[in-house]
Amino acid sequence: xxxxxxxxxxxxxxxxxxxxxxxxxxxxxxxxxxxxxxxxxxxxxxxxxxxxxxxxxxxxxxxxxxxxxxxxxxxxxxxxxxxxxxxxxxxxxxxxxxxxxxxxxxxxxxxxxxxxxxxxxxxxxxxxxxxxxxxxxxxxxxxxxxxxxxxxxxxxxxxxxxxxxxxxxxxxxxxxxxxxxxxxxxxxxxxxxxx
Ligand code: GTP
Ligand code: MG
Numbered sequence: 001x002x003x004x005x006x007x008x009x010x011x012x013x014x015x016x017x018x019x020x021x022x023x024x025x026x027x028x029x030x031x032x033x034x035x036x037x038x039x040x041x042x043x044x045x046x047x048x049x050x051x052x053x054x055x056x057x058x059x060x061x062x063x064x065x066x067x068x069x070x071x072x073x074x075x076x077x078x079x080x081x082x083x084x085x086x087x088x089x090x091x092x093x094x095x096x097x098x099x100x101x102x103x104x105x106x107x108x109x110x111x112x113x114x115x116x117x118x119x120x121x122x123x124x125x126x127x128x129x130x131x132x133x134x135x136x137x138x139x140x141x142x143x144x145x146x147x148x149x150x151x152x153x154x155x156x157x158x159x160x161x162x163x164x165x166x167x168x169x170x171x172x173x174x175x176x177x178x179x180x181x182x183x184x185x186x187x188x189x190x191x192x193x194x195x
Contacts, residue, residue, distance in 0.1 A: 001188045001189060001191065001192040002188070003043065003044050003045060003067055003068060003188065004068055005066075005067070005068055005069060006044035006045075006046055006049055006065055006066070006067050006068075006073070007065065007066050008049065008063070008064075008065055009064040009065060009066040009072065010063075010064050011061040011062065011063050011064075012061065012062050012064075013061060013062065013095050014095070014098055014099075015062075015098050015099045015102040015103045016102070018062065018064060018099075018103070019064050019066070019072070021066075022104075022105055023066075023070060023071050023072055023105060024071045024072070024105060024107045024194060024195050025064075025071070025072040025073075025074050025103060025105045025106045025107060026071070026072070026073055026074065026106075026107060026108055026109075026110065026191055026194075027073075027074035027075075027076055027099070027100075027103075027106055027108075027109050027110065028040060028073070028074065028075055028076060028109075028110045028112060029076045029078075029079065029096065029100075029109060029110070029111055029112065029126075030078060030079075030111055030112030030113065030114075030123070030140075030142070031078050031079060031080045031081075031112075031114070031120070031122065031123065032056035032057050032058075032077075032078025032079070032080060032081035033054075033055075033056035033057075033078065033081075034078065034112045034113065034114050034142055034143075035112060035114075035142040035143055035176075035178060036050075036059065036075055036076070036078065036112055037050035037051060037052040037058065037059055037075055038050075038052045038142075038178035039112065039140065039142060039176055039178050040065065040073050040075050041178065042176070042177075042178035042181060042184060043073070043184060043187060043188060044065065044067070044073070049065060050063060050065070050075050056078065056081050056083070057077075057078065057081045057083065057084060059075055059076070059077045059078065060077050060092070061077065061095075062074060062075075062076055062077070062095065062099050063075040070195065071191075071195050072105075074099075074106070076096055076099065077092050077095065077096065079092070079093070079096060079122065079126060080120075080122040100130075100133075100135055101133060101135075106135075107136070107194045107195075108136050108137065108138060108191075108194065109130065109135055109136070109137040109138075110137070110138050110139075110140050110187075111123070111126065111127055111130070111137050111138070111139050111140070112139075112140045112141075112142050113139055113140070113141050113142065113159065114141075114142055114143055115141035115142060115143055115144050115146070115147060115152060115155055115156065115175060116143060116146050116147060116155070117155075118155075118158060118159065118162065119159045119162050119163065124162070124163075124166060127139075127171075128166065131167070137171055138171050138172040138173065138174065138190070139171055139172070139173045139174070140173075140174045140175070140176050140183065140187065141155075141156055141159070141173070141174070141175045141176065142176050142177070142178075143177060143178075144175045144176055144177040144180070144182045144183065145177040145179045145180045145182065146177075152175065156173075156175065160173075172190065174186050174187050174190070
């Protein structure tokens with residue numbers, strides 16, 4: 001699939017307040033700074049679409065982008081960002097859960113994992129919650145340009161082993177880089193099957 005048009009369609013804090021058109025949604029979540037907004041920009045071929053930052057905690061709202069006038073990419077705030085108040089963290093947690101659990105149009109949630117490190121406890125807890133709530137998800141290992149090919153493959157194998165301690169089957173998985181466009185075709189072709 002090719003993205004020919006990608007436009008910002010609005011921000012919200014609750015699933016009930018999202019943009020009016022009911023279209024399939026594909027959402028992106030993961031630890032703060034894992035590269036959600038950069039990946040959305042890479043997929044859309046527009047580096048200025050979603051705001052990115054080297055400082056964690058940039059995305060604080062649920063941002064909808066309308067793609068080819070027929071479906072949405074949804075940029076969610078990151079989880080696990082330590083440097084905010086307890087209240088702010090709780091508000092974000094509620095916002096994320098409300099969207100994930102109440103968004104009828106969400107077809108699939110992409111959970112982003114930093115490919116440079118072992119998948120972390122907070123990621124495992126988050127995806128365990130998805131399993132409990134029967135939320136369909138896929139994993140994307142981000143920043144694939146930062147490791148050499150052998151180290152990258154070895155890290156992903158390790159993560160699969162860690163996941164298999166908790167899961168009987170592995171979810172669909174992708175490796176991406178917003179620098180080199182690694183994974184772009186695979187992720188867009190995967191989305192295409194659902195729309
Ligand atoms: P929050 O909105 O704060 O939760 O972060 P985010 O997950 O949206 O991350 P964002 O896309 O803002 O990227 C965070 C930092 O990582 C930025 O400095 C990006 O340039 C960098 N980054 C993101 N993706 C990649 C990648 O694939 N390769 C490299 N080398 N850097 C990346
Ligand atoms: Mg972001």
